Amino acid sequence: MRLLLDTHVLLATIEQRTNRFPLPVRRLIADPLSEFHVSVASLWEIAIKWRLGKLHLAPGLHTLPDLIRDMGIRLLAIDEHHVLAAAQPEPLTRDPFDRLLLAQCQVEGLRLVTVDRALVSHAMAARPGH
Numbered sequence: 001m002r003l004l005l006d007t008h009v010l011l012a013t014i015e016q017r018t019n020r021f022p023l024p025v026r027r028l029i030a031d032p033l034s035e036f037h038v039s040v041a042s043l044w045e046i047a048i049k050w051r052l053g054k055l056h057l058a059p060g061l062h063t064l065p066d067l068i069r070d071m072g073i074r075l076l077a078i079d080e081h082h083v084l085a086a087a088q089p090e091p092l093t094r095d096p097f098d099r100l101l102l103a104q105c106q107v108e109g110l111r112l113v114t115v116d117r118a119l120v121s122h123a124m125a126a127r128p129g130h
Contacts, residue, residue, distance in 0.1 A: 002035045003028060003126055004076065004105050006114040007042040007097065014067065015058060021115055024128045028113050036073040037110060041100045043075075081107045093118040 005013065009029070012018050018029055028034065043064060049055035059067050068075060078100065087102035098116065102124050105112050111126035112119060119125055 002110045003113050004037045004110040037076045039076045045097045
């Protein structure tokens with residue numbers, strides 16, 4: 001399965017805190033047959049929160065891209081198709097980062113790995129066995 005990790009799941013994966021996630025999410029993350037992606041939008045969101053002092057990272061901010069690649073996760077750039085796409089069905093969230101992640105999933109044929117209550121029931125959200 002081709003999966004896009006949302007920002008929260010990415011941070012928990014980096015910090016090895018995924019044991020708090022529901023079992024289906026942990027299974028998705030642990031699946032060796034899955035192809036994992038992270039959006040540059042997540043890096044942008046992390047950088048904003050870090051600069052505002054709302055997020056503390058064990059690894060340095062500027063080491064994140066290399067760390068992500070070293071984990072075997074592909075970085076997904078943002079392009080014009082992503083920003084012009086409207087995720088269908090219309091998501092419950094108004095968060096622009098969440099909406100961009102859903103649009104990237106739609107355009108790239110990915111499923112979003114998330115524990116966000118506003119996103120887990122969305123059609124683009126990953127579910128084991130789908």
